[in-house]
Amino acid sequence: MSEFRLYNTLTRRVEPFAPVDGSTVRMYACGPTVYNPAHLGNFRTFLFEDLMRRTFALYGWDVLQVMNLTDVDDKIIRKAAANGQTITQVTEPFTELFHQDRRYLRIQDAEVYPKATEHIPEMIALVETLVANGTAYVADDGSVYFAIDRFADYGKLSQLDKREVRAGARVAQDEYAKENAQDFALWKSAKGEDEASGAAWDSPWGRGRPGWHLECSAMAMKYLGETFDLHAGGIDLIFPHHEDEIAQSEAATGKTFARCWCHGEFLLTDGAKMAKRVGNVATVVDLREQGIDGAVYRHFIFNAHYRKQLNLGEDSLEQSQAAVRRIGTFARRLAEATGGTAALADAAKRAEDAFRAALFDDLNAPEGLAALFTFITEGNRELDAGGGDVAALAEARRVFGVIDGVLDLVPAADNTDGELAAWVEERLGARRDARARRDFAAADAIRAEIVARGIALEDTANGTKWRVG
RNA sequence: GGCGCCGUAGCCAAGUGGUAAGGCCCGGGACUGCAAAUCCUGUAUUCGUCGGUUCGAUUCCGACCGGCGCCUCCA
Numbered sequence: 001m002s003e004f005r006l007y008n009t010l011t012r013r014v015e016p017f018a019p020v021d022g023s024t025v026r027m028y029a030c031g032p033t034v035y036n037p038a039h040l041g042n043f044r045t046f047l048f049e050d051l052m053r054r055t056f057a058l059y060g061w062d063v064l065q066v067m068n069l070t071d072v073d074d075k076i077i078r079k080a081a082a083n084g085q086t087i088t089q090v091t092e093p094f095t096e097l098f099h100q101d102r103r104y105l106r107i108q109d110a111e112v113y114p115k116a117t118e119h120i121p122e123m124i125a126l127v128e129t130l131v132a133n134g135t136a137y138v139a140d141d142g143s144v145y146f147a148i149d150r151f152a153d154y155g156k157l158s159q160l161d162k163r164e165v166r167a168g169a170r171v172a173q174d175e176y177a178k179e180n181a182q183d184f185a186l187w188k189s190a191k192g193e194d195e196a197s198g199a200a201w202d203s204p205w206g207r208g209r210p211g212w213h214l215e216c217s218a219m220a221m222k223y224l225g226e227t228f229d230l231h232a233g234g235i236d237l238i239f240p241h242h243e244d245e246i247a248q249s250e251a252a253t254g255k256t257f258a259r260c261w262c263h264g265e266f267l268l269t270d271g272a273k274m275a276k277r278v279g280n281v282a283t284v285v286d287l288r289e290q291g292i293d294g295a296v297y298r299h300f301i302f303n304a305h306y307r308k309q310l311n312l313g314e315d316s317l318e319q320s321q322a323a324v325r326r327i328g329t330f331a332r333r334l335a336e337a338t339g340g341t342a343a344l345a346d347a348a349k350r351a352e353d354a355f356r357a358a359l360f361d362d363l364n365a366p367e368g369l370a371a372l373f374t375f376i377t378e379g380n381r382e383l384d385a386g387g388g389d390v391a392a393l394a395e396a397r398r399v400f401g402v403i404d405g406v407l408d409l410v411p412a413a414d415n416t417d418g419e420l421a422a423w424v425e426e427r428l429g430a431r432r433d434a435r436a437r438r439d440f441a442a443a444d445a446i447r448a449e450i451v452a453r454g455i456a457l458e459d460t461a462n463g464t465k466w467r468v469g
Numbered sequence: 470g471g472c473g474c475c476g477u478a479g480c481c482a483a484g485u486g487g488u489a490a491g492g493c494c495c496g497g498g499a500c501u502g503c504a505a506a507u508c509c510u511g512u513a514u515u516c517g518u519c520g521g522u523u524c525g526a527u528u529c530c531g532a533c534c535g536g537c538g539c540c541u542c543c544a
Contacts, residue, residue, distance in 0.1 A: 012473095030544075038544080045544035074542075158540085162472060212542085234544025235474095241543090265474080266538065275543065303482060303492070309475070309537060310482095319481060319493040326492085329506065358483090366483050370491035380507055384500095440502055447504075458505050465506090 004360045009261040019229045024062040028220040030233035031067040034094040035076040039281035041267040041274035045234045048264035048306040050107040054406045055359045065110040066223045080197035087197045101284035105294040106408045116215035120201045123210045123218040127186045135251040139177040142189035142206035151251045158239035185211035213244040231258035268311045293411045296320045302365035328411040330376045341387035348399035351375030
């Protein structure tokens with residue numbers, strides 16, 4: 001089997017990747033901050049991580065994936081304060097929505113979804129370690145900061161040494177409390193609104209709450225160990241979030257935190273980064289309301305490499321819809337066929353080899369998709385040819401299953417209500433009679449009637465088939 | 470200002486130092502009563518522009534033009 005290769009942000013190169021224990025990939029993926037619906041840009045990253053875990057499984061590895069749910073942070077507290085709610089009241093509905101959305105996009109369950117608020121003791125323990133070993137210091141107000149100049153490797157992920165900080169760019173409002181403007185908060189002393197919204201806990205430094213980066217370090221190490229295989233997230237998290245995670249984790253343990261770092265590029269909308277602040281966000285709910293299958297969005301995302309920016313344009317989803325329809329048609333033909341040809345099995349074999357090679361080479365999904373479509377064209381040709389080779393058909397089905405087990409692009413079966421189905425069947429009967437007496441004008445009128453309701457017809461040797469769309 | 474990415478057919482998008490995957494759309498043909506689905510077939514002598522290296526560059530180097538991102542909360 002070909003070697004698995006991944007781009008590692010730490011080295012800025014594509015390099016061989018394998019779990020350190022040889023069998024289970026331990027990966028941590030930064031999850032959503034649950035104070036708003038996650039948008040399609042966020043889901044591009046989650047889809048990239050879904051592709052990643054499924055590809056690891058295809059390679060034969062087990063996967064232990066942890067995705068955190070950030071349920072305490074400035075924005076959540078601000079929203080809670082504005083609504084006179086607790087942070088839990090703010091985060092619960094959005095946590096539920098997140099899971100609904102990810103299921104709609106067929107994103108597989110991670111093994112663990114830890115919440116920040118349920119790991120306060122672990123976070124405090126981590127801060128205590130850092131204070132004890134001198135890399136963190138307590139400010140007068142009870143906040144605790146990490147001193148970046150006491151961690152020699154600070155900046156290795158984002159290659160800070162190659163940058164110049166823009167003059168006047170960083171003026172944090174609580175800078176007065178820090179020894180160095182770039183030190184970051186591990187623990188923030190509680191303010192009035194923190195207490196009011198339930199976002200304050202007892203600590204050795206008084207009432208307070210965790211800094212943003214802390215939860216990921218504490219929870220990753222709790223569930224995956226002090227050193228684990230892979231840490232993934234959006235490219236914007238490289239700095240400062242991931243840089244700070246490395247600092248606080250490695251300063252505490254003296255060990256490598258994540259062995260490999262992977263970052264997915266942004267989704268743009270009409271040329272600009274999709275972001276709440278820009279106001280150009282679209283959500284999974286929008287997709288649902290437009291009747292766009294999750295498979296369509298998956299196709300759109302996987303049609304571009306994860307390390308390239310991707311623009312969601314006017315007809316992007318329409319193109320993907322057509323592509324996915326073709327995949328669905330092939331899946332149906334494969335399921336309904338009764339036999340194949342030797343050439344069908346050959347095509348399947350080539351497709352599987354090409355698909356694996358593409359995905360194991362830094363998750364090249366576009367190339368994997370090309371292998372799938374080549375298989376579909378060749379497979380359709382053989383299916384047209386007929387053939388009674390049952391083993392060949394079984395092989396083709398198996399390979400299709402392998403590929404779709406990773407991409408998951410077959411549109412959902414129509415969940416037509418019984419009433420509509422009965423109506424279609426009745427009309428189809430009338431059309432059949434009309435065709436039998438060669439009254440094609442009447443038959444076509446009935447077809448137009450059915451098509452007008454969004455049903456597609458297909459006359460085959462075994463009668464007329466129909467489906468929504 | 471610093472760091473980085475990108476610019477491939479009408480659209481989306483892979484890719485390689487030796488001559489351009491795949492999808493969508495479109496044209497022609499087969500099949501069909503007509504369609505649909507499917508198949509066959511045709512669409513980039515060319516990969517932003519200008520130079521350089523090379524026997525040979527879209528692929529390497531440089532400059533330029535254009536787009537995007539990060540440096541601050543951020544997938």
